Amino acid sequence: MRIVIVGAGHAGVALADNLRRRRLAGSVTLLSDEPRLPYHRPPLSKAVLAEEGARPPVLRPESFYAGEISLRHAVVDAIDPAEHSVRLGTGEPLAYDRLVLATGSRPRRLAVPGAELQGVSYLRDAADAAYLSRVLVPGARLVVIGAGYVGLEIAAAARKRGCKVTVIERAERVLARSASADFAARIEALHRANDVNLLLGRSVSECAGDTAVREVRTREGDAIGCDHVLVGIGAEPSTALAAAAGLACADGICVSDRHETSVPDVFAIGDCASVPSRRYRRRIRHESIGAAQAQARVLAAVLTSDVLPTEELPWFWSDQFGHKLQMAGNLIGTDNATVEGMENDIAVSIIHKHGGLIQAIECLDKPDVYIMVKRILEVI
Structure with a gap:
């Protein structure tokens, strides 16, 4: 064959x-x-x-x-x-x-005037990463459009390299499509504590510059000076x-x-x-x-005409600012959540249920809890 x-x-x-x-x-x-x-x-x-x-x-x-x-x-x-x-x-x-x-x-393309300017980039492959690695030097001004996981990971990496980072997100919170509000609030606090400028509830209207991007403008009236733009909108x-x-x-x-x-x-x-x-x-x-x-x-x-394995549980992880984010299951349809974590401590675990049954887990620096709940989810 x-x-x-x-x-x-x-x-x-x-x-x-x-x-x-x-x-x-x-x-x-x-x-x-x-x-x-x-x-x-x-x-x-x-x-x-x-x-x-x-x-x-x-x-x-x-x-x-x-x-x-x-x-x-x-x-x-x-x-x-x-x-x-x-x-x-x-x-x-x-x-x-x-x-x-x-x-x-x-990557979903940005559809605004100026999106084709030099310095507006996407991250899909090793060549894109090599380009970003060359230009993200200490003091460089980076605007990240989109506060999903990829956008936030890039923001964290750029801050580690000494860049000045602004993240623009049209939703009112980070991770609006992939995390619960409680979990997203912890991640937002983590980024703000590391001097990431988060502009939430803003829609990009234009990337401005002569041949290279020099400013990102929003419909709400913001004008953010920049050297580079990374588009991470899904x-x-x-x-x-x-x-x-x-x-x-x-x-x-x-x-x-x-x-x-x-x-x-x-x-x-x-x-x-x-x-x-x-x-x-x-x-x-x-x-x-x-x-x-x-x-x-x-x-x-x-x-190979063999017996099919059972459907596996979806899971995902991310690293940002030295902290481990871990998720398993699916949040869609959940109707209540149990939050375990101190308000002044970044570490948290959030167990989501539907009809009293555990359906998903989100953890930040709680690997033991994550492993335990993930094993439960795998047998439900």
Whole structure:
């Protein structure tokens, strides 16, 4: 069996690894659009930016891509489901028996005047991180647009390097789409204590400058001088290739619980996949390493005709200013929360319930509590 995986991020490499472990009878070709060994992406907004000269660690050593697994640095221009082949950027066709799309996600673009100015950047890959690492020098003025996890991680890393940082967020609090209000309040206090200027409830109207950005303006009348702008307003699933081939897409590539798309012999995993969740009784598109690895294990079982593993609990973590943030479960539908932590202490754990049953946990510097509650959630 010839398996072609488009995308060599966490999901794609984990699938190749699982297929090897299951002794797949056939070949696996990983297609990467970057000219380097596949690497860990979470450090891009953390250690790689915070520490000068740091590089993201590779997912597997070069020796991994040998034998039945091959890594090719190539862009895929199109899929031909009828011919069971993909067309590479060179025009070369590559045949497959099973095709897996692990195309990930891309940063949502800022749609205001001046967004194309020099110095307005995004963080998606190692090249973006290398650029930011060069320009985030002591005293540089950085404006981060968006107070989600990536934006806040970059803000923390930039402050560690001595930059002056302003974060602009249109919601009235940080982490408005991904954390509870109680948890977000602790993170907001952490950033303010580290001299991050948080402008909440503000909408960016313009990036101003001649050829390079020099100021960010808001509809509320703020004008923030800057040397660099980092846009972190969320991510969109990379579905263009799938949609052009006729695959059903809706906030991601629609798949079954076996990761089958609407086109025979084509599958999708990772950030690009919209997956039905039995646990939460709706479709979910996860953007985390844990989800990518779990989906890779499911699809490996499908492709080798093995028993499917049970659905895994979603989890996530972040590092900011030397503090560990850990989350597990899903906040949607929760109706009460128990907060454990002193008001004058940054450490806190928040257990969320629905109908009296634990559904999610958020922890800041409470690893023991996190592990205990996560284990409970995994068996509910």
